[in-house]
Each structure stands twice: as structure tokens, then as C-alpha cells.
Amino acid sequence: MGPVAFSETFERIWTMAISREEVRHVARLARLELSEDELARFGGQLDAILEAVGKVGELDLSGVEPTAHPLDLVNVWSDDEPRGSLSVAEVLANAPDSEDTFFRVPPA
Amino acid sequence: MSWQPVIGLEIHIHLKTRTKMFCRCELAYGLDANTRTCPICLGHPGTLPVPNARAIEWTIKLGLALGCEIADRAIFHRKNYFYPDLPKGYQISQYDEPLCRHGRLLVPGPEVDAEVGIVRAHLEEDAAKNVHVGGAAGRIHGAGRTLVDFNRGGTPLVEIVTRPDLHSADEARRFLQLLRQTVVELGISDAEMEKGSLRFDVNVSVRPAGSDELRTRTELKNMNSFAFAARGIQREVDRQIGIYEAGGEVEQETLHFDPDHELAPPLRSKEEAQDYRYFPEPDLVPLAPPRQLVERLRKEIPEPPGARIRRFESQYGLRFYDAEVLNGSVALAELYERVVSAGVDAKAASNVLMNEFARTGVEPGAVDAVELAKVIEARARIPRDRFNEALAGSGDPGFDAERYLGDGLVVETSELEPLVERVLAANEKEVAAYRAGKRGLLGFFVGQVMRETGGNADARVVNELLRTKLDA
Numbered sequence: 001m002g003p004v005a006f007s008e009t010f011e012r013i014w015t016m017a018i019s020r021e022e023v024r025h026v027a028r029l030a031r032l033e034l035s036e037d038e039l040a041r042f043g044g045q046l047d048a049i050l051e052a053v054g055k056v057g058e059l060d061l062s063g064v065e066p067t068a069h070p071l072d073l074v075n076v077w078s079d080d081e082p083r084g085s086l087s088v089a090e091v092l093a094n095a096p097d098s099e100d101t102f103f104r105v106p107p108a
Numbered sequence: 109m110s111w112q113p114v115i116g117l118e119i120h121i122h123l124k125t126r127t128k129m130f131c132r133c134e135l136a137y138g139l140d141a142n143t144r145t146c147p148i149c150l151g152h153p154g155t156l157p158v159p160n161a162r163a164i165e166w167t168i169k170l171g172l173a174l175g176c177e178i179a180d181r182a183i184f185h186r187k188n189y190f191y192p193d194l195p196k197g198y199q200i201s202q203y204d205e206p207l208c209r210h211g212r213l214l215v216p217g218p219e220v221d222a223e224v225g226i227v228r229a230h231l232e233e234d235a236a237k238n239v240h241v242g243g244a245a246g247r248i249h250g251a252g253r254t255l256v257d258f259n260r261g262g263t264p265l266v267e268i269v270t271r272p273d274l275h276s277a278d279e280a281r282r283f284l285q286l287l288r289q290t291v292v293e294l295g296i297s298d299a300e301m302e303k304g305s306l307r308f309d310v311n312v313s314v315r316p317a318g319s320d321e322l323r324t325r326t327e328l329k330n331m332n333s334f335a336f337a338a339r340g341i342q343r344e345v346d347r348q349i350g351i352y353e354a355g356g357e358v359e360q361e362t363l364h365f366d367p368d369h370e371l372a373p374p375l376r377s378k379e380e381a382q383d384y385r386y387f388p389e390p391d392l393v394p395l396a397p398p399r400q401l402v403e404r405l406r407k408e409i410p411e412p413p414g415a416r417i418r419r420f421e422s423q424y425g426l427r428f429y430d431a432e433v434l435n436g437s438v439a440l441a442e443l444y445e446r447v448v449s450a451g452v453d454a455k456a457a458s459n460v461l462m463n464e465f466a467r468t469g470v471e472p473g474a475v476d477a478v479e480l481a482k483v484i485e486a487r488a489r490i491p492r493d494r495f496n497e498a499l500a501g502s503g504d505p506g507f508d509a510e511r512y513l514g515d516g517l518v519v520e521t522s523e524l525e526p527l528v529e530r531v532l533a534a535n536e537k538e539v540a541a542y543r544a545g546k547r548g549l550l551g552f553f554v555g556q557v558m559r560e561t562g563g564n565a566d567a568r569v570v571n572e573l574l575r576t577k578l579d580a
Contacts, residue, residue: 075398077158079161103192104253
């Protein structure tokens with residue numbers, strides 16, 4: 001199924017904030033394989049999100065510090081004292097594949 | 109045309125805290141794979157990172173030692189990419205608000221000092237360790253696979269980025285040595301390349317001498333020692349100059365150092381441009397290092413090794429190379445200073461410590477400087493092997509120089525005389541030669557007498573005695 005069948009929908013979506021190539025790029029970075037259909041659908045959803053976030057741009061924010069965290073807290077840390085680790089059996093319990101005590105994955 | 113190399117470094121060092129950066133799994137090297145892991149460092153959903161307070165303190169301490177400004181506010185960012193050694197799909201790192209920036213490190217040299225700008229020093233977590241096995245033949249049975257050990261995953265890692273202020277391979281090597289020494293002396297890292305607790309990449313470009321342009325640079329990776337790095341840099345500098353002189357252009361690329369120490373482009377040369385999509389880590393609140401903490405840490409910073417080398421040159425009148433060798437470790441430098449303050453001539457102390465003492469392999473930190481000073485002072489009047497023996501024992505608990513010096517040595521002429529007679533009688537030919545003018549044979553006779561006494565004679569007395577007999 002090619003993009004031609006959806007040309008009208010595409011025309012509408014791709015004139016908005018996020019391009020189809022950008023959606024494709026973001027999907028590839030996230031290791032997601034998306035069909036043309038999904039590209040269109042998620043592109044539209046992303047657009048809606050961007051539009052909502054874009055509202056912030058309508059405000060005059062000069063002199064406002066960027067928010068790194070919604071909580072008004074700093075310096076949350078803990079002492080450098082070891083606590084126990086998991087047993088190897090627990091560690092590997094959910095691993096699809098292992099070898100000795102290693103996780104085993106396809107060649108990187 | 110003459111060319112100037114322009115070199116910048118990016119260094120990663122493991123902090124030797126007891127636990128990891130964002131969980132309290134114990135840090136351990138060389139254990140069975142995955143025996144120091146937990147849901148946090150394995151990146152399980154629903155877990156939350158908690159920073160290691162000591163790692164933050166130590167990063168600030170290193171920043172101070174590198175003359176950095178310590179940020180009033182720093183935040184962690186997520187650096188997103190997929191690789192099996194990164195279970196969360198992102199590394200927690202720092203981006204535009206690091207803990208330390210705008211520092212400098214003085215690197216003394218034989219002719220000129222280099223002042224190397226430090227762009228930033230930030231804190232992050234190390235990735236896990238991948239072990240690649242098999243697959244070379246490409247057969248089904250020998251199919252390649254990657255084994256992952258998360259023990260290292262989450263180790264606190266400091267990244268230090270320099271300005272491109274280094275202008276020779278040698279200068280780069282000296283910078284790395286001084287930086288390594290700095291972190292070791294701060295007690296925050298072992299910084300051992302073999303263990304991977306110190307790693308670095310090098311950016312290299314060249315420009316016409318006198319210009320301040322920055323030309324296309326190449327990146328050298330996988331350097332496994334400072335010496336190889338210096339060699340690799342030199343080779344890359346020469347290669348780039350060759351290209352420019354032939355009218356060509358240097359291409360931006362990453363070169364990997366292979367085990368035969370050749371530089372080669374990576375197999376996958378068309379690497380996809382990195383897109384890490386940094387954003388503030390929502391699971392961590394900002395850091396605001398308290399000023400009292402920063403000031404307390406500032407007071408704990410020892411004299412930087414570079415400054416110490418400079419001071420040794422001026423205070424003790426040493427040559428640069430000697431000052432550099434004596435500052436190879438803080439223990440050796442301290443021993444040197446204590447030996448000199450115990451009254452030994454600065455030059456003599458430097459010679460003995462860098463040569464005879466260094467050869468003994470004695471740990472400088474274990475030596476009683478006052479006792480060692482006595483041995484060095486006596487070096488001209490005790491037998492050579494006796495002297496070396498004393499140096500070799502100087503690190504032993506309760507070492508007593510007296511045992512090797514005057515006391516216990518045979519100094520009585522009456523005791524030595526029969527020995528001298530015996531040696532002369534046994535070496536008639538040499539005696540004749542000496543009397544015929546071969547004065548250099550005196551040393552031979554002294555040696556023979558010393559051997560008779562097992563090295564326990566006072567060399568000065570033996571000398572006098574021999575001369576009296578021979579010249580009679």
C-alpha cells in the first residue's frame with residue numbers, strides 16, 4: 001500500500017509542524033518499524049502534542065528560568081554505602097537468552 | 109611551510125567509590141558477570157536512580173583541582189541511543205549544565221609550559237561491558253554473539269574535555285600523565301588503562317604555524333597507553349601535513365588504533381550522524397552544590413603535580429626531566445623533599461633516588477627519610493654493594509642506617525693489615541704493574557680487600573692502607 005492512496009490525508013498532515021521524514025527519523029531512533037499508515041497516524045498525534053506544547057510559546061517567558069524538574073527540590077542523593085545486589089538467578093530470570101552468567105544478545 | 113599540531117583530549121575516568129552512580133550495588137572489578145547488578149542498573153521499568161553523594165563530591169574535587177568553576181546548579185540529562193550495553197536505552201549524563209567548567213591545567217615542559225584549558229568536567233554513568241565472541245567464520249554453528257556483563261554498568265564516570273591547547277604529541281602525553289597523577293593523588297580513581305578505569309580519545313588537526321585557524325580534525329580512538337597515544341598522534345600529524353603539502357584536504361573521520369598500533373578507519377565508515385536527543389532527566393532533581401561543601405573540598409586539594417614539578421626546578425635547582433621523574437608519584441616527591449631537608453645535597457639526592465634507589469623497587473612511601481639520608485650521605489665512603497644493600501633495605505620496618513655505615517665496619521688498621529698483605533701477596537703481577545705505573549689498579553686491590561671482608565671494611569681506611577703498602 002503506497003502513500004498515493006492516502007494522498008489527501010497526507011496533504012493535510014504534512015503541512016503541519018512535523019514532517020513525515022521527521023516521524024520516520026524519530027521512529028528509527030526508537031527502533032520502531034512503522035507502516036506508512038502508522039507514520040501518518042502517529043504524525044498526526046505528534047502534531048497535536050507539539051501544538052499543545054507550542055502554546056507555551058505564546059507567553060512572554062523572558063526572565064523565567066527553564067524548569068529542570070517540577071519538584072522544588074535539590075541535592076537528593078544517598079551515601080556511598082553498598083546494599084545487596086540480586087542473585088544471578090534473579091538477574092537472568094527474564095533474559096530471553098544467557099550464557100554462563102552473561103546476558104546473551106545478537107552480535108552488536 | 110612549518111605546521112603546528114592542534115590537539116584536544118576527551119578523557120573518561122572511573123571514580124573508585126564503593127557503589128555505583130545511581131544504585132547502591134557494590135563496585136567490583138574482575139568478578140563473575142552480573143553478580144553486582146540490581147533492577148536499577150539493569151534498567152528495569154519502574155525503578156528510580158539515586159545519585160551517589162560521594163561521586164558528586166569527588167567530581168567537584170577534581171573540578172577544583174583542575175581550576176574549574178563549580179556550578180551553582182547542575183542537572184543530569186538523558187543521552188539516548190540503543191546498544192546492548194545500555195539497558196535503559198539512554199545514559200544518564202550531563203549536557204549543558206555540567207558540575208565543572210572553565211578550568212585549566214598547567215603542563216610544565218622542558219622549554220615551554222602549556223596551559224591547557226578544561227572546557228568541562230561532568231559526571232555520568234558508565235555502560236556495561238560487551239564481550240563479542242565467535243562469528244568470524246560466519247557459519248551457523250559459530251554464529252557471532254554478544255555477551256553482556258552489567259557489573260560495570262552504572263560505574264560513576266567523569267568525562268573531562270580539554271580545549272585544543274596541546275601542540276605536540278609529547279605535550280599530550282605529559283598532559284595525560286599529569287591528569288592521571290592528579291586523580292590518583294586526589295584518591296578518587298585508580299586511573300588504570302589496563303582496567304579501563306582511564307580511557308581517552310584524541311582530536312588532531314594541524315595548521316600553518318602562526319595561524320590560529322582550526323582545520324578539519326580527525327578523532328583517534330582505542331588508545332591503550334600513553335606511549336602509543338603519543339606515537340599515534342605523531343603519525344596522524346605527519347599524515348595530515350603530508351595531505352596538505354600534496355594539495356589535498358583532510359577528511360573528518362574517526363580512526364581506531366588496532367592492536368598492531370596502526371591507525372585505521374573503522375570498518376563501518378559511514379556511521380549514521382549521532383542524534384542523542386538530550387533532555388533533562390525527569391527522575392533526578394537538580395544539584396546545587398552547597399558553598400560550604402565546595403570550600404571544604406577546596407581546602408583538601410593537594411599541590412597539583414604540575415605546579416610541584418615547577419617548584420622542584422626552582423627550589424632545588426633541578427633540570428626539568430629530573431623534576432618530572434621525581435614527581436612521578438607523590439610518595440617519591442615527598443621522600444625527595446624529606447631527604448633534602450635532612451641535609452642531603454639536592455642534586456645528590458635526586459641522582460640516588462632516580463637511579464640506585466629506583467632500581468631497588470622499594471616503595472618510597474615506606475621509607476624513613478632520615479635514615480635514608482644517612483645512607484646517601486655516606487655513599488662515598490662505603491662499598492658499592494653495601495650501599496645498594498642499604499637502599500634495598502631502606503623500606504623495611506625499623507630500618508637502621510647505622511648498621512650499614514660506620515658501626516660494624518672494620519676500620520682498625522691492625523685488623524685490616526693482614527688482609528691487605530694477603531691480597532698483595534696473591535696478586536704479585538698486579539702489584540708489579542701498579543708499581544710500574546698502572547695506578548688504576550688501586551681500585552682492583554680495594555675490591556679484593558673488600559671481598560675478603562665481605563664488604564665490611566671502611567673503604568677509606570683500606571684505600572689509605574693499600575697506598576701506604578704499594579707506594580712504599
